[in-house]
Amino acid sequence: xxxxxxxxxxxxxxxxxxxxxxxxxxxxxxxxxxxxxxxxxxxxxxxxxxxxxxxxxxxxxxxxxxxxxxxxxxxxxxxxxxxxxxxxxxxxxxxxxxxxxxxxxxxxxxxxxxxxxxxxxxxxxxxxxxxxxxxxxxxxxxxxxxxxxxxxxxxxxxxxxxxxxxxxxxxxxxxxxxxxxxxxxxxxxxxxxxxxxxxxxxxxxxxxxxxxxxxxxxxxxxxxxxxxxxxxxxxxxxxxxxxxxxxxxxxxxxxxxxxxxxxxxxxxxxxxxxxxxxxxxxxxxxxxxxxxxxxxxxxxxxxxxxxxxxxxxxxxxxxxxxxxxxxxxxxxxxxx
Amino acid sequence: xxxxxxxxxxxxxxxxxxxxxxxxxxxxxxxxxxxxxxxxxxxxxxxxxxxxxxxxxxxxxxxxxxxxxxxxxxxxxxxxxxxxxxxxxxxxxxxxxxxxxxx
Numbered sequence: 001x002x003x004x005x006x007x008x009x010x011x012x013x014x015x016x017x018x019x020x021x022x023x024x025x026x027x028x029x030x031x032x033x034x035x036x037x038x039x040x041x042x043x044x045x046x047x048x049x050x051x052x053x054x055x056x057x058x059x060x061x062x063x064x065x066x067x068x069x070x071x072x073x074x075x076x077x078x079x080x081x082x083x084x085x086x087x088x089x090x091x092x093x094x095x096x097x098x099x100x101x102x103x104x105x106x107x108x109x110x111x112x113x114x115x116x117x118x119x120x121x122x123x124x125x126x127x128x129x130x131x132x133x134x135x136x137x138x139x140x141x142x143x144x145x146x147x148x149x150x151x152x153x154x155x156x157x158x159x160x161x162x163x164x165x166x167x168x169x170x171x172x173x174x175x176x177x178x179x180x181x182x183x184x185x186x187x188x189x190x191x192x193x194x195x196x197x198x199x200x201x202x203x204x205x206x207x208x209x210x211x212x213x214x215x216x217x218x219x220x221x222x223x224x225x226x227x228x229x230x231x232x233x234x235x236x237x238x239x240x241x242x243x244x245x246x247x248x249x250x251x252x253x254x255x256x257x258x259x260x261x262x263x264x265x266x267x268x269x270x271x272x273x274x275x276x277x278x279x280x281x282x283x284x285x286x287x288x289x290x291x292x293x294x295x296x297x298x299x300x301x302x303x304x305x306x307x308x309x310x311x312x313x314x315x316x317x318x319x320x321x322x323x324x325x326x327x328x329x330x331x332x333x334x335x336x
Numbered sequence: 337x338x339x340x341x342x343x344x345x346x347x348x349x350x351x352x353x354x355x356x357x358x359x360x361x362x363x364x365x366x367x368x369x370x371x372x373x374x375x376x377x378x379x380x381x382x383x384x385x386x387x388x389x390x391x392x393x394x395x396x397x398x399x400x401x402x403x404x405x406x407x408x409x410x411x412x413x414x415x416x417x418x419x420x421x422x423x424x425x426x427x428x429x430x431x432x433x434x435x436x437x438x439x
Contacts, residue, residue: 028386031418040413042390 012054012080015039020069023048029063049074054081110141111170121159121178129156135165135172144172189247190333192225194218195295198256198328208250218256224329225250247334254329258297262287265310265317273316277307280318288322297326369399371430378414379406379423379430387413387421395423402433 018026026048030037037050052060054076064071086092113135115123130136133152135144146165153163153176162177192208199217203210208225212218227250229236236246264283266276285303292299304321370382381397381404388396388403392411397404411425 024387024390027390027413027416031386031416034418036415036417037413038415040390040416042392042412045391048390 010079010083011077012084013038013051013077014054014057014073015049015051015075015077016057016060017072017074018048018050018069019046019072021046023069026063026069030060033059033063035059051077054078107170108141109170110135110139110144110167110172111137113137113172113174116173116175117177119178121157121176125157126153126160126174126176129153130165130172130174132156135174141167141170141172149174187249188333189227189245189249190331191223191227192250192252192254192329193332194220194222194224194254194256195328195330196220196258196326198258198326200224201255201257201325203255204253206251207248208252210252212254218328224254225252227334245334250331252329253327255325256328257300258295258324258326258328260288260291260322260324262291262320262322263317265315267315268313273309273313276316277318280316281305281307281320284318284320288320292322292324292326295324295326295328297324299324367400369397369401369404371404371432373427373430376408376427377424379427380420381423382420384419384421387416392425397421397423399433403431404433405429405431407431 020026023042023046027037027040027050030052035052035056037052040048040050042048057073060071063069113127113130115126115130118126130149130153133149133156135149144165144167146167149165150163153174154160159179160176161179164175166173166175197217197219200212200214202214203212203224205225208227209230210224211226212222212224218224227247229239229246229248231246235248239246262284264280264287266280266283268276271279284305288303291297300323303323306319306321308317308319309315310317367383369384372380372382374380381399383399384404385398385400388398390396390413393407393409395406395411395413397406406423406427406429408428409426411423411427414422414424416422
């Protein structure tokens with residue numbers, strides 16, 4: 001038993017022309033041998049045209065020998081024949097081989113570099129950093145170490161917190177995540193710390209917990225108002241239960257007495273010692289003013305002025321010591 | 337006990353009744369030809385036994401039960417395999433052999 005075969009585009013079929021008498025016997029002979037025939041035409045009594053699978057063709061010869069049938073191939077169908085014919089042509093073979101080789105070679109290079117996930121950081125900066133890490137059009141894909149590139153990107157661009165190199169065919173895609181620091185600074189939790197050394201005068205807390213008292217001497221960087229919640233407190237437990245850090249955003253003013261020395265040295269010239277002293281004093285005062293205004297500090301009393309003559313009277317040094325009250329609190333976000 | 341030799345028609349008669357009772361399709365049990373006509377242009381014959389005559393006006397097909405004669409115009413054999421064949425064309429008349437298997 002033989003089921004009709006499925007005919008696809010690659011099936012090789014031949015159309016044969018059979019001449020002779022008793023062509024019904026030819027059909028039956030084919031049938032008995034399991035050779036399926038299709039599209040059987042009988043244009044004349046002594047002639048028959050039929051289509052059959054190419055691999056059955058050779059078996060027709062056995063039939064031919066028994067009777068006086070003339071069997072002739074008139075047409076060949078199917079892509080299989082085309083392929084077989086093409087494979088016999090050396091130039092085509094060479095071309096196909098070359099194309100396959102070129103395809104393989106070219107596809108092992110990176111031809112495009114793309115950046116995904118940038119918002120504030122310019123993509124060009126990421127591309128430049130990637131180029132330094134070896135990711136650029138034209139480099140062999142095998143030369144890239146994703147970990148290495150990632151490390152280089154994170155080290156060279158501070159604003160990235162995460163980076164990954166992904167090779168998609170001939171495309172290298174650099175996916176990055178930016179540091180969301182501005183949000184953290186503007187709204188996130190943190191402490192108030194001392195900007196400069198000083199003696200605390202008064203503390204007014206808007207949020208958080210004061211950890212210094214008036215009269216206390218603090219150093220620059222010292223914690224003034226803490227944003228950390230007391231462990232065990234209700235708020236602490238509520239925050240940790242939500243998976244947040246147990247911190248609030250500390251806020252408030254910490255006024256303190258601060259001191260600052262400004263020094264200026266002027267070479268004594270034609271104006272004499274007095275002129276030089278006046279000039280140095282003006283510069284030192286200006287520096288002191290600048291320092292005060294930068295901290296929005298208010299001077300307390302008159303500044304102390306000290307005048308020295310150096311280098312056997314060749315140079316005048318004026319030191320202005322100001323005392324002031326200023327808000328020395330500085331916000332420092334809690335980061336991890 | 338008197339035993340009577342079972343004749344072929346009798347055997348078939350009983351076999352037919354048994355398969356009929358079992359609900360089995362008779363073309364499977366007896367190798368009977370199964371002819372399917374689609375419109376008047378396509379006739380499928382299963383369990384055929386070869387071609388006796390093939391012209392564009394008449395095709396005679398051998399089957400176990402006898403000859404199936406298809407007449408019409410522009411007739412041709414669309415395909416022929418060991419167990420099935422398809423006749424295409426303008427089919428006008430089909431002569432079926434007198435069957436006996438199912439009594």
